[in-house]
Amino acid sequence: MKKTFAAILGVTMLTAPMAYASDWPTRPLTMVIGFNPGGSTDIQGRVLANVMEEFLGQPVNVVNQPGGGSAVAFTRLANTEPDGYTFLFGGTTALTFTPIITPVEYEIDDFEYLAAVALGQNAIVTSAEQPFSTFDEIIAHGKENPMTYAQQTPLDEAIIMAIAEEEGLDLAIVPTGGGGGMAPLVLGREVDFAYSGGTHAQYTPTGEMVVAAFMSAERSPFYPDTPTLIELGYNYSIEDYRTIIVPAGVPEDVKERLIAAAEFASTHQAFIDITEGNTFFPVVMIGQEEMEANVRRIRAATEEVMAN
């Protein structure tokens, strides 16, 4: 009797974590987006949520927590229960840049970087109706006239400020709160040029918006003729991996389920269609090990840039 009981117990103990892993999740999940609705992170996140929902069998609700270039969202995330039910989808600049300039209540080690599914395409954009379209033309125009620039994060503002100082531009910088707020300002020519985290993909196919330069480390496969800032001789870049991030301490089997869902999404046609077709972000699948290294490498590099 005792033996049977022990055997049952043993079997239960063996199967319990497995049952848990395949059962998880048992209630709806929350995907936190650190930007306003309408921007590229939001568009991708909502499709990703749908696809993950298909894989996990539970609703994935999207919650927008904009502010401080996702700093709000990360602060909230750092304080949530590490059960995997709440995770963030978005770029990592709030970890690789924001803590350098602003006191924040979180650090890189407070989170785990499960998987990157898309590569960011940060760009400098302008309206097609402006007298300038390339970055060199913007600089040339700016040397003669006062100009205006719409920022979205403290990081792109810092880079543009540094370039403006180097080139001697008279630049006024306005906040927009996100890609959704940037578009009308650029299209209405209220500002001369602006930062775009990817929203430009909605407006370049119609010919209304022009990408002047990429802030990413490499050229975009979707705009092969547009150079990067580095190529133009400005040694700045914003590397942006759209990553699924959880607070540190999530159980291994739960992480595995989330990573599996990310992998499923990276091969899912709906996710690829929207991400590559609508937001012009290349879909990738970068695993946890590489992402943990990437985040720390970018942080070190950014600290170096900001120290100068």
Add this chain to the structure above:
Amino acid sequence: MDFSAVGAAAAEALTLASFIGIGGGVLLGYIVGVIPGLSRSVAISIAIPMTFYMSPFIAISFLIGLSKGTAAGSAVSAILLNAPGEASSAATALDGYPMAKEGKPKTALQIGLIASVMGDILATIILIFVAIPFARVALLFGPYEMAAILAFALVFIAGLSGGNIFKGLAAGGLGIFLGTIGLDNQTGLPRLTFGYTELMDGMPLIAVAIGTLALSEMFVQSEKLRYDRENMSVALKKDRSDRITWPIFKRILPTILRGTGVGTFVGALPGLGPSVGSFMSYGMAQKAAKEPEKFGKGEPKGIAASESADNAVIPAALIPLFGLGIPGNVSAALLIGAFAIHGITVGPLLLRDNPELLYSIFAGMILASVIMLVLGWYGLMVFAQITRVPPHVVIPIVIFFCLAGMMLQGYGTFGLIILMAFALLGYLMKKYDYSFVTFLVAFIITPMLELNLRQSIILSRGNWEILLGRPIALFFIACTALALVTLIIRTFRKGKPVANAPAD
């Protein structure tokens, strides 16, 4: 108009899921409307968390269906109980209740329903035809225009709902103050968060809305319970002759059309709620009538005038919402929050970049009107019974939904504490006659106003002359100044509030 998109939109509006969603919204709205003391904004604020599981189109149509349902349902209690379910149906009770007492309750209810549905459908059609060209024009608006219009809307709403400028300033100022809490838009530095991470993205809208609108209203209602006398509901009897006839319909049709016009006009202006619309329409119907002395004694035209205007306000209030992203009243302001939850920024770009969604919502709105007619017509007897549900049953249920709605937000205990704080604030504001409408609208539009004002100041580099090239902005700044001056004069002349706060 893009007709293929319209066709696709109609197809989406006619799925089973949308029938259930929109029908559910209308039904819920109807019930809320029938129950006196449960108002439209209470229902919307409680229902927003329920929409988390719906698609954006169904969620928004559900909420709009809910608004429409409340406007139609409120006529039932106005007619049978002489206690309007909504302030905006108070004018309906003037003729509806006498008519019911005369033994024609069913006729009165049917007149109310037909006037509601017609006002609703016609105003929705006007919305569709006006919102689209309006949004095109609004695309030309930059931060200067938006800042000026937002400032005007704020002062105008404050002026209409407060009366006393000092109380208005206090309520609006508190709303603005609370609206500035959170991380700064540009620098990412925390403002007034006192180390609470929950406050970094601002005071949670749901806590502020449910607290000041719904929960505080339940406090007020439970207090009233102690003094309330028994209300006797007029019972519906089986009486073949008690129904609307073709001659009656023909007689009230011009009144319905006029009421729709008045309601649409009033709804499209920021700050004027359905109460203003229905009373204005009632007054105009009485003036135009051959026998004005019959009004107040069971005149069918009185019911038709009030109900058609009441319902026409709801779609019309969406004109500034879809065109500019600016809420005209509290219900519309709550819809902005609901759109945001579903990832949609309301404003002129919505039509440009996401027309299918907008067309689907329009189609959903028409569907809601039709469902309302069917539900109202065949459910007459059932809804009449709801007027007999006592408040001591209703109030605890509503309080439960308030708390559950807040818990769904994921703020935990912190959220409940904030909710309670705002409920107390709302209760005190209602008690001491501070306009919670001004407070709430100020709270909701402050982030928009701040961003646009900030953009304007930076872009103009502090140069006022730039406004001379911006006639629209200049016009609204002048209107704002005028509204302020009027408000000040009115306060000092009369020394007390002139108009009562329209609840919506």
